[in-house]
Amino acid sequence: MTIHTSREFRSATPLGTGAGTGFEALLPPSSVQPATLYAAGSEIYAQGEKAGDLYQVEFGAVRVYRLLADGRRQIAAFHLAGEVFGFETGKTHHFFAETIGATGIRVIRQHAGADASRELLPLALESLVRAQEHLLVLGRQNAAERVAAFLMDMAARQGDLEEIELPMSRGDIGDYLGLTIETVSRVFSKLKEKGIVRLPSLRKVKIVKMQTLRDMSE
Amino acid sequence: MTIHTSREFRSATPLGTGAGTGFEALLPPSSVQPATLYAAGSEIYAQGEKAGDLYQVEFGAVRVYRLLADGRRQIAAFHLAGEVFGFETGKTHHFFAETIGATGIRVIRQHAGADASRELLPLALESLVRAQEHLLVLGRQNAAERVAAFLMDMAARQGDLEEIELPMSRGDIGDYLGLTIETVSRVFSKLKEKGIVRLPSLRKVKIVKMQTLRDMSE
DNA sequence: CGTTGACTTGAAGGTATTCAAGCTTTGTGG
DNA sequence: CCACAAAGCTTGAATACCTTCAAGTCAACG
Numbered sequence: 304m305t306i307h308t309s310r311e312f313r314s315a316t317p318l319g320t321g322a323g324t325g326f327e328a329l330l331p332p333s334s335v336q337p338a339t340l341y342a343a344g345s346e347i348y349a350q351g352e353k354a355g356d357l358y359q360v361e362f363g364a365v366r367v368y369r370l371l372a373d374g375r376r377q378i379a380a381f382h383l384a385g386e387v388f389g390f391e392t393g394k395t396h397h398f399f400a401e402t403i404g405a406t407g408i409r410v411i412r413q414h415a416g417a418d419a420s421r422e423l424l425p426l427a428l429e430s431l432v433r434a435q436e437h438l439l440v441l442g443r444q445n446a447a448e449r450v451a452a453f454l455m456d457m458a459a460r461q462g463d464l465e466e467i468e469l470p471m472s473r474g475d476i477g478d479y480l481g482l483t484i485e486t487v488s489r490v491f492s493k494l495k496e497k498g499i500v501r502l503p504s505l506r507k508v509k510i511v512k513m514q515t516l517r518d519m520s521e
Numbered sequence: 522m523t524i525h526t527s528r529e530f531r532s533a534t535p536l537g538t539g540a541g542t543g544f545e546a547l548l549p550p551s552s553v554q555p556a557t558l559y560a561a562g563s564e565i566y567a568q569g570e571k572a573g574d575l576y577q578v579e580f581g582a583v584r585v586y587r588l589l590a591d592g593r594r595q596i597a598a599f600h601l602a603g604e605v606f607g608f609e610t611g612k613t614h615h616f617f618a619e620t621i622g623a624t625g626i627r628v629i630r631q632h633a634g635a636d637a638s639r640e641l642l643p644l645a646l647e648s649l650v651r652a653q654e655h656l657l658v659l660g661r662q663n664a665a666e667r668v669a670a671f672l673m674d675m676a677a678r679q680g681d682l683e684e685i686e687l688p689m690s691r692g693d694i695g696d697y698l699g700l701t702i703e704t705v706s707r708v709f710s711k712l713k714e715k716g717i718v719r720l721p722s723l724r725k726v727k728i729v730k731m732q733t734l735r736d737m738s739e
Numbered sequence: 740c741g742t743t744g745a746c747t748t749g750a751a752g753g754t755a756t757t758c759a760a761g762c763t764t765t766g767t768g769g
Numbered sequence: 770c771c772a773c774a775a776a777g778c779t780t781g782a783a784t785a786c787c788t789t790c791a792a793g794t795c796a797a798c799g
Contacts, residue, residue, distance in 0.1 A: 318776080376661070398653065438597050663787090701787075707787095
């Protein structure tokens with residue numbers, strides 16, 4: 304189902320709002336396609352599928368994950384409005400990608416030209432640094448530190464606002480942080496109890512003591 | 522201390538042995554420098570330093586890591602002969618890079634040309650996929666599974682030989698797998714006890730039951 | 740042959756998980 | 770718009786796995 308948004312195809316207007324990554328200008332305009340609307344939980348690509356194209360989130364959010372044989376899931380990354388994902392080596396995807404809520408996605412067709420590489424390398428490196436920094440969180444931080452780091456990251460990606468929007472469930476957060484849903488919930492409760500955050504609704508977090516949270520995430 | 526190896530500068534001979542990554546041919550020949558010999562434990566770059574160049578391991582091994590304020594360390598990647606590292610976003614390094622044993626390193630000066638990007642993108646993506654796959658290990662696997670995955674990875678990178686060489690200490694392995702040195706040691710002992718591996722020396726592992734180990738790492 | 744650093748092994752303790760129950764929010768049909 | 774069902778979330782108690790602390794062994798090197 305391809306929809307046409309109010310924004311004109313090839314519009315010079317950057318995608319998204321203040322939450323954008325700032326990389327929009329780097330994209331090769333000639334390969335941008337109209338956005339497609341996906342329902343919540345739609346698969347964009349699956350592990351083993353043929354890879355090649357890249358994707359940009361117009362609105363909504365995407366989770367990229369891997370599964371173990373017994374069903375354990377690790378979310379490697381969340382992608383918010385403006386961000387590009389789908390980078391792969393070789394011919395097939397190593398991961399699954401799914402929308403979280405209702406989400407608009409643009410396909411960026413990869414062409415062999417040198418221009419594309421020059422523009423894509425910074426985006427790939429952005430993902431690389433993000434993944435390597437997340438390794439520190441998963442390898443060496445405890446539950447409270449992980450959640451704090453997650454909240455700081457989400458805040459930074461939403462323009463350092465005090466009130467942040469969580470598009471994903473507690474289960475998704477757990478599978479991103481390498482924790483169970485129960486542990487995530489307990490840490491949220493503890494942060495609230497200590498007055499570090501307020502939880503106006505399940506999917507909203509108001510950060511009251513930003514510096515405390517920053518110190519927690521080290 | 523810059524040394525000249527027996528291999529000629531700009532030689533067509535690929536670096537390393539059968540353990541190479543196969544990416545040597547992709548490197549821009551015009552930017553390859555003579556190799557430099559580093560003593561064990563030498564710093565190649567530090568967090569906060571100006572980034573820009575890339576590095577290729579000629580022989581030996583490198584660890585790329587990050588530290589928390591209290592000294593906890595997470596090794597994001599090991600790099601063996603033939604592999605390229607040093608990819609960064611922005612102007613400064615987010616990580617430390619150190620040689621493990623005595624190691625030869627070539628500097629690959631980055632120039633702005635499109636050619637370089639085209640050649641470097643696959644290398645960056647290789648690192649990205651490796652990092653994202655490691656997230657699954659750190660986030661969702663137990664100690665035995667982590668060590669099994671590590672050994673399978675090292676074996677694959679050394680040409681799927683039965684007897685593999687570990688250039689790094691137990692402490693390094695622990696900091697890579699998000700485990701303590703004691704836990705790593707205990708898992709090694711257990712694997713030996715079960716006849717899955719033999720340990721001819723501290724830095725050598727003979728994989729006896731390859732399939733069992735593969736199944737363990739899922 | 741003694742010293743040093745790296746590794747191994749044991750015992751106790753702590754943090755996150757598992758299992759279980761109850762609560763809250765959201766969506767749907769009457 | 771309300772009632773109910775379903776899904777998602779929270780909280781508690783018991784358990785498991787890994788860490789911490791401690792001691793001892795092994796190997797390399799002078």
